[in-house]
Amino acid sequence: MSNSSRCAACKSLRRKCPQDCVLAPYFPSNNPQRFSWVHKIFGASKITKMLQQLPVELRGEAADCMAMEAYLRVENPVYGSVGIIYQYQQQIIEVQNEIIKINGEIAVYNALLQHQQLQQHQDSFFSTDNDFNL
């Protein structure tokens, strides 16, 4: 295989890119950054091993996910993707609390409305009663 058609992984590792290169389908040469993240966090041999252990039809998604995790870890070396998970969990708690608060307000309004309607009904009942007396 000529130099120009090497995948990003083999280019980065400065080796020949064989026809059956495990990484080539998932690390094309037009996106060298993607492999550099994965190489930095997982290492080429780890990612090759992990992909080889998966059926071919699942390797694309696995490579995408590992690339994302690697990117998130490079962006946030302390928490990585776990930082995102934590932020989402916090957001869920906030939104749930807001929903509970608003549902409480709705319940109060509905109770007031029911009370008003009952009051109106009673008022109209008593005024009809007066008409009968006349």
Added chain:
Amino acid sequence: MEDRFSTWLELSKGQMGGSSPCASCKLLRRRCAKDCIFAPYFPSDDPQKFAMVHKVFGASNVSKMLQELPVHQRADAVSSLVYEANARVRDPVYGCVGAISYLQSQVSQLQMQLAVAQTEILCIQMHQEPNNTLQTTSSQSQIDDVQDDKSLLLSCNNFNTIPQYLGFASSSNAIQDPLKRESLWT
């Protein structure tokens, strides 16, 4: 002979810092130095913790990552690496991204519920005081606030990069399929 053996034993203990090797050095079958970078975070009584991290990231990568961090942040970094490694061992395809997708969909659903609840309460308020123009004006601004809140909740600097990034150089749908695996994260 016994004296020499005792001396040898004391010297060995001294070299190892007077304690047994950490889980990392045990697994890697090497001498655990006094300044071993792994020792504070991978004690010998929990070998599985390091085994998991080593399997996914590799000892040298973990060592490099820890060396690049200030000491006070290393414990948190190790905890998150252990979490990620566990996630990837449990789910070799989606790992932590599966959890992120599931939580993202939960957030979207809750935001819709919130928008419905906010609309409902605005309708109730408007119904109760329909002739009050001040109320109507504030309701309109409240409706605008709902939209702002929604867009605020939907936007997050870190989150916006995720879907764009996943579309890069692959036609796979890592965001959608992990929803099938949400039971792993409940």
